[in-house]
Amino acid sequence: MKKRMGFALLLILALVLGTLSGCSNGKSGSNSGNSSNDSGGKTEIVFWQPDLANWQPLYNKLVKKFEESHPNIKVKMTNIPEEGYFEKLNTAFAAGKGPDLWVGWYATDEFDRGYIASIDEFIEADNWDMSQYFQPITDLRLKGSDDKYYGLPRDFSNYVMLYNKDLFDKAQIPYPTDNWTFDDFRRIAKQLTDTDSKTYGTDIVTDGWGDSPLLWSLGGDMISDDGWTVKGILDSPQTVKWFELGQQIVNDGSNLPSSIAETMTGDNGPFGSGKVAISIGSMWGYNSLKDLPFKFGAVSYPQIPGVENYGWSDIVSWFMNSKSKHKQETWQFMKFMSSTEIAQEVVEEMTWGPPIPSIWEDQKLVEDEVLKVFYEQGKRPTKTPTYVRSNSWQAIENSILGIVTDTLLPLKGTPMKNPQEVLSKAADEIQKTLDETKGRK
Known part of the structure; x- marks a missing residue:
């Protein structure tokens, strides 16, 4: 892997x-x-x-x-x-x-x-x-x-949140703890963003917005457990809220622009460049983390008050x-x-x-x-x-990518689209595709 x-x-x-x-x-x-x-x-x-x-x-x-x-x-x-x-x-x-x-x-x-x-x-x-x-x-x-x-x-x-201790220390901001909230995350990411030095608070919208335990904690999801239903799930109020939160992070200016992210290669991507304060890290990439040229820590996903946290494994x-x-x-x-x-x-x-x-x-x-x-x-x-709930995902992956592009990462000069409208339309179109795909199985 x-x-x-x-x-x-x-x-x-x-x-x-x-x-x-x-x-x-x-x-x-x-x-x-x-x-x-x-x-x-x-x-x-x-x-x-x-x-x-x-x-x-x-x-x-x-x-x-x-x-x-x-x-x-x-x-x-x-x-x-x-x-x-x-x-x-x-x-x-x-x-x-x-x-x-x-x-x-x-x-x-x-x-x-x-x-x-x-x-x-x-x-x-x-x-x-x-x-x-x-x-x-x-x-x-x-x-x-x-x-x-x-x-x-x-x-x-599994995935955890990684943070660059050097950037936190330089800004004199306390490290995040396991009881931090999503509001804490947004506030810290904004504080650690400095566009003059091309340093950003996070790249979470660029790298991990779709398949996230935070979405699950909100009560939302992308597709049913058996992988064949999106209507009523992809366009649910909870999933719409999730994409609205993503838009808030992008509009804060604290998320690494995708145009910059694409230029940052290597095992640890943008986080490994030292220009991203908070990112997502995988256990599959643990060994490469040891080669990072800066101090780093790990913390659980931010909590949503009153909701039990999920993990991604x-x-x-x-x-x-x-x-x-x-x-x-x-x-x-x-x-x-x-x-x-x-x-x-x-x-x-x-x-x-x-x-x-x-x-x-x-x-x-x-x-x-x-x-x-x-x-x-x-x-x-x-x-x-x-992406592994069923073999249905291959039939709809481009549509899912299109949703993320339209609502969160639009092409330069193109405004973000309304998540409610995008998700509602996409859910209808994707469900039709899934029904046709299942009928051919």
Whole structure:
């Protein structure tokens, strides 16, 4: 998974999630065509993953450790660039082949297509404790419509608010605390904006306005839990209010203009430039945060008085091919890679966040000023991220982007449009698209 996943990237990612929609269903127990027994009598399982080059040493170490503890199993691992990863999986599965095991992230209705194996029989046989992982996000992301599990979590990630301590110190403004409100956030962002030095209070409207726990705390949302209804949700008074709040931040002048944001590249985007005081940070990008040339802190999302805060969480997982002829061996590898032993190993480098809360506690990650905020957010109530509630998102992502552009980030010289009018019209048009898409399924 890429190190930083802002709102626009999340929407683009949804395109990738949909590439598997043409996969043919597979029957459990049929041959994969990619796994075999070598001449040494070992069972070979094929494993694909799309991760970064600097993650490969860890993968190699973990595979070697597994093979040492399971001498009768050989893992043939292939790293495929993320840009073409799901397309290659799609092609392989459509041909009735594909790896025995792979890294992926899917909308739960993808499990209905049949090429991803349910692992309930293995969980039950080994009495594998699924409650050991961060919940409820594990169940939200890995249970299908039949209430069966279809994967094990590789990692855990979520979003928190990051802040540049150097900018706060220079302005002599106290750091935000976990009981800060949305009004506090707006006030501080405005105080820390200095257009002469091109320093801005936040980039939250540019990078994260759509899929946000603050929207959920307001009682609003972008789409229904099953991913097929927007009418009455996207155009609800709560969601309209959310976009109106976004307009207030932009009109304050405290949000980083998108024209400037586009020029700021790198793992940590605009925040990494030192020109943004408050931003959104992902656990997937934690390692790159350690290279920032300034002091930074983390804090929970601002509170909305009288409303319980949500957290935003997600996981990347291990999945098994329903056509694998070596399911038991594949399960052994999946189980190993999602075990407390490997979670402890990952903590040494924090290549990804361990998916087991007890590891965070035992390894004292919760005592770290920044990591404890990620941990605390992960324990809060959450929802499935909108872009993976169903495969419907790929049909409407451009419309969602258009809403954000029209109401919050209009082209230069174009005024912001009224959120009520934009959301009402968009909800009607998008619902029609969704109904037509669902009718073709």
